[in-house]
Amino acid sequence: MGTDGGSASARLLLEQATTLNLQTGNLLNWGRLRKKCPASPSEEIRDCIQKTLNEWSLKISPDLNQEKPEVLECNVAQAMEKINPEEREELKVSAKLFIVRSNSSSVRDAVNMACSALGVAQLDSVIIAPPPIEDGINLSLEYLQPYWQELENLVQNEKIVAIGTSDLDKTLLEQLYLWAQVKPSSNQVNLASCCVMPPDLTAFAKEFDIQLLTHNDPKELLCEASFQEALQESIQNSQALEWTPLWLLRYSVIVKSRGIIKYKGYILQAKRNLSS
Template sequence: MLSHNILINTGNILSLNEVKKKAGQNPSDELIETLKITLADFEIPDDASTKIIGRDDASVKDLDRKELKITVKVFISSPKSESLKEALDQVLNILQTDSIEALVIAYSKPESTDDILTSLQSLWIVIEEYIKLGKLSSVGVSDVDTDVFVQLFQWANTKPNIVQINLATCCVVPPALQVFTKENDVQLLTHSDPHQILPKAALNDVFGKNVNLHWVTRYQVHVKCRGVLSTKGYLVYINKPGTQTKR
């Protein structure tokens, strides 16, 4: 059975009337809706790697880069450095920029007994490489236990200066995390992203069965002087089985 990789770039979803009409959707529903719109007029071939691009260009190449703040969140379930490098390189390429102001990693591997700290450390090595190259500025992680975050912070050469928590599942910010972030000048932020932004059932509904999700990246571009969100989009990278070739 052949298989191939597919990269879907939704483009700037702020230009999609269908999405605007459903403002207030949770991030999963927004992503699923946007993917269906992007794929509506595109037939995915069974035998080649494919890149699918949405209706509206998300590039910032023609804008004054000094006036923009780019924030990126990578939802990833593999601790392999190649996967994170792939996600970062693709978003830099799509936006046609050399740098990202703020990056957050949301690492989760369902039904896994993996050591979360070890996995985050593997990914953090990549982050530190990109910081040295001047491609990243503020960096952090999402939805990790306080002990894990503290250990990552103490281990890292370049310290995480962002930590996100989901109040929908956490209810109250852990006091120990509040104290640690305040003492170490770490931004403590809340978010509303689900644990799995593209669940398996939704993945199968959009792409068909037996599809494997590599990662999802959400990018947002703000105009700093006005505090306005000008661009928002997603990159989704999957592996899809193809047809059986008869000999």
């Protein structure tokens, strides 16, 4: 928990700002975020958010309090690490984007922020998780199209090399493939809900050279309630502050020749509920 002074300054800034951009930096080089036992993806992201907020509140610049910016950049300086340009060709930079509550323009914002954070011109691959939909409504191609079009634009602008999907069944993956100008290169399957790859999905992916990957991310990696709890645990007397996460991006940088992760981190954007 931060000091009273740090928390008070952080709370004042959060009361004035409308947008919060939070970056964890490279988790592999930040010992305070390491756990002895592997955490679930949801536990890991909540832990990262809470401790990043806490560290940030301890080191707020007095100048920042005077400026009262509308957009707060929340990060821990010692954890931020850009990729060495001389090593770029040896590395594969991948990301998975989770839309929490936003629109398709978030795709562009998230990719641009990831490139800036890592100091690269483009990401090698981006997988998008299906945006949340209301209960009782089935995910459809029409719902996915605006998000996929944003990814296609980023491919055409050379900000991304390859794009993929997550948790699409054979029918929806086929619909997306036939409609899309830039075809999905991969589709993630959650083996927690499906112990064996569905044969029809496997056959379709093989025919059209789509890589099937596995993952263990929950359907809702970061919900509004979880983010609010992390905020309240990190910033004292912040109970009245209502913030909603818009999107969350998880990135990893792998050394191609050795298959080891060199960088891992999260970036998220949140908006303050001005009606609260």
